[in-house]
Amino acid sequence: MSSAITLIDYGIGNLLSVSRALEHCGADVELAQTAEQIEAADKLVLPGVGAFADGMNGLRERGLVDAIRKHAEQDKPLLGICLGMQMLLGTSEEFGQHEGLGIIPGRVCAIPGTTDAGQPHKIPHIGWTELRRPQPDTEWNGTVLEGIPADSRTYFVHSYTAIPDDPKHRLSDAGYNGRTIAAVIRKGSVYGTQFHPEKSRNVGLQILSNFIGLKR
Secondary structure: OOOOEEEOOOOOOOOOHHHHHHHOOOOOOEOOOOHHHHHHOOOOOEEOOOOOOHHHHHHHHHHHHHHHHHHHHHHOOEEEEEEHHHHHEEEEEOOOOOEOOOOOOOOEEEOOOOOOOEEEEEOOEEEEEEOOOOOOOOOOOOOOOOOOOOOOOEEEEEEEEEEEOOOHHHHEEEEEEEEEEEEEOOOOOOEOOOHHHHOHHHHHHHHHHHHHOOOO
């Protein structure tokens, strides 16, 4: 089984820390800056930090959007991290309305500025938060969360949250003062983590190792 991982370099994202984490997990990491490199990839990782529009503009300016969509259509493994996860969806309301990759139907919306009890709370959501199954029967075996105990903590830094149209695309949720956040989304071989696995210690490294080991 190949351990080759192609990390998309589009001018925005925490490439060094993600690359080091993947290499620690045994991956042979290659950076991709062209559509041709993406089309040749077996497994893709789309990292990202910052604003949605900036991320999508970076992909468009380099002509990478269609290649990423084609990769997903072929059911090749793809992992979006933080902003990279959000860009997998159809639209975002961050600083206006913006079109995403549309690989997983849904939208990206601001985390409400109040708790479920109506009290103001801090935005962005920053810190270690437990992963939980959206439904008791949500299956993690055979996914990037295989072997991860429920209530494992991962590291989040974000102000917006993904809302997939189909609840079945929510693989894991997290709670923030009573507000539900999509922590991991999935459609086929396409995954997104709202948290940063490269900053989430052993749990995050296990998730990356699981991704490296995915079969089509």
